[in-house]
Amino acid sequence: MASSDAAAAQAATPLLKDELDIVIPTIRNLDFLEMWRPFFQPYHLIIVQDGDPKKTIRVPEGFDYELYNRDDINIIVQDGDPKKTIRVPEGFDYELYNRDDINRILGPRASCISFKDSACRCFGYMVSKKKYIYTIDDDCFVAKDPSGKDINALEQHIKNLLSPSTPFFFNTLYDPYRDGADFVRGYPFSLREGAPTAVSHGLWLNIPDYDAPTQLVKPLERNSRYVDAVMTIPKGTLFPMCGMNLAFDRDLIGPAMYFGLMGDGQPIGRYDDMWAGWCTKVITDHLGLGVKTGLPYIWHSKASNPFVNLKKEYNGIFWQEELIPFFQSASLPKEADTVQKCYLELAKQVRAKLGKVDGYFNKLADSMVTWIEAWDQLNPPKGAVATANGTAKSK
Ligand SMILES: O=c1ccn([C@@H]2O[C@H](COP(=O)(O)OP(=O)(O)O[C@H]3O[C@@H](CO)[C@H](O)[C@H]3O)[C@@H](O)[C@H]2O)c(=O)[nH]1
Numbered sequence: 001m002a003s004s005d006a007a008a009a010q011a012a013t014p015l016l017k018d019e020l021d022i023v024i025p026t027i028r029n030l031d032f033l034e035m036w037r038p039f040f041q042p043y044h045l046i047i048v049q050d051g052d053p054k055k056t057i058r059v060p061e062g063f064d065y066e067l068y069n070r071d072d073i074n075i076i077v078q079d080g081d082p083k084k085t086i087r088v089p090e091g092f093d094y095e096l097y098n099r100d101d102i103n104r105i106l107g108p109r110a111s112c113i114s115f116k117d118s119a120c121r122c123f124g125y126m127v128s129k130k131k132y133i134y135t136i137d138d139d140c141f142v143a144k145d146p147s148g149k150d151i152n153a154l155e156q157h158i159k160n161l162l163s164p165s166t167p168f169f170f171n172t173l174y175d176p177y178r179d180g181a182d183f184v185r186g187y188p189f190s191l192r193e194g195a196p197t198a199v200s201h202g203l204w205l206n207i208p209d210y211d212a213p214t215q216l217v218k219p220l221e222r223n224s225r226y227v228d229a230v231m232t233i234p235k236g237t238l239f240p241m242c243g244m245n246l247a248f249d250r251d252l253i254g255p256a257m258y259f260g261l262m263g264d265g266q267p268i269g270r271y272d273d274m275w276a277g278w279c280t281k282v283i284t285d286h287l288g289l290g291v292k293t294g295l296p297y298i299w300h301s302k303a304s305n306p307f308v309n310l311k312k313e314y315n316g317i318f319w320q321e322e323l324i325p326f327f328q329s330a331s332l333p334k335e336a337d338t339v340q341k342c343y344l345e346l347a348k349q350v351r352a353k354l355g356k357v358d359g360y361f362n363k364l365a366d367s368m369v370t371w372i373e374a375w376d377q378l379n380p381p382k383g384a385v386a387t388a389n390g391t392a393k394s395k
């Protein structure tokens with residue numbers, strides 16, 4: 001093929017088409033996929049269905065789907081009651097997983113996957129076979145940039161992930177690897193190679209991701225401020241990671257993206273993404289990886305009920321005053337040279353230092369260990385084969 005044809009073919013093939021899965025937790029219809037079709041259709045979906053099992057999910061006409069073709073599929077993880085029928089827009093290849101599947105696939109280890117909370121989405125990260133994950137909520141629509149052009153959020157996340165981060169020294173002109181930017185005077189040349197990017201954290205126009213108290217005080221506040229910036233969150237700084245519009249490199253940080261024990265039967269909710277973000281940031285700092293935040297924006301279309309949210313968040317708002325100092329002072333030994341080892345070390349520290357805050361953290365520490373066991377069960381190291389009891393052994 002002539003180089004110009006190859007270039008055209010290359011240009012025509014969406015970036016990372018066969019290396020990225022899209023994870024969507026849902027308790028609603030999937031009409032929103034229609035507006036994302038131009039950007040999402042070439043990619044594989046992982047949809048986690050939650051909520052009332054009898055409710056039929058309404059989907060746009062003209063879409064169809066295939067089930068359980070594992071090699072070339074979009075995996076749908078159905079949370080909530082497995083008896084619920086999910087229909088998904090035609091034209092998207094995906095696989096549907098419901099609670100029965102989670103139990104079947106993980107057996108007793110399914111206990112670490114939350115039920116009736118968007119935290120269940122992390123099962124999709126675990127069953128994916130791709131290098132990259134993009135996760136988006138089903139009430140997040142395509143936003144427009146100041147020129148009125150539709151924003152391809154997925155494309156921007158991919159750019160963020162494929163370019164380095166600068167966690168060790170802050171560049172005041174933000175992301176130096178973007179077109180039209182660079183390192184500013186005084187930026188050490190020895191640091192300009194940057195670090196591999198593990199996470200790309202996008203933002204939201206319209207309904208901002210506020211906690212319940214803020215939402216109650218400012219019910220009409222909408223975010224209309226489009227800031228054209230991507231920046232690396234400096235090493236040693238934590239951040240409140242929102243799972244609404246988030247992408248990450250599964251190979252670099254996947255096992256740290258456990259969204260915790262939330263929702264049904266748990267004393268806390270809406271801290272799933274926060275917990276994952278704090279664990280992730282401690283580990284990316286330790287392993288010399290980068291986390292970026294900023295572009296892309298999505299349009300967050302609806303606010304959830306602040307009173308329901310307050311009930312879910314109450315313990316979290318109180319406990320986080322202990323959790324943040326814990327994560328700020330968490331340190332990992334140099335022998336912890338893989339994400340799994342880092343995560344298991346963190347689980348030990350959670351039990352030792354947070355167990356006295358509330359018994360919940362002992363349960364959470366256990367589920368962190370179960371999560372890693374389940375992750376390794378489904379993602380045996382290259383060259384190893386999974387065995388019946390879920391432990392991998394080398395070939
Ligand atoms: O029991 C549930 C509830 C919701 N979902 C799906 O999860 C996402 C987020 O739900 P929703 O948009 O209603 O909630 P928000 O308050 O806007 O979401 C923020 O809170 C975080 C949840 O911890 C979330 O990531 C933030 O964006 C939707 O796709 C629901 O369909 C669910 O699966 N199970």
Ligand SMILES: [Mn+2]
Binds near residue numbers: 137139302303
């Ligand atoms: Mn929402």
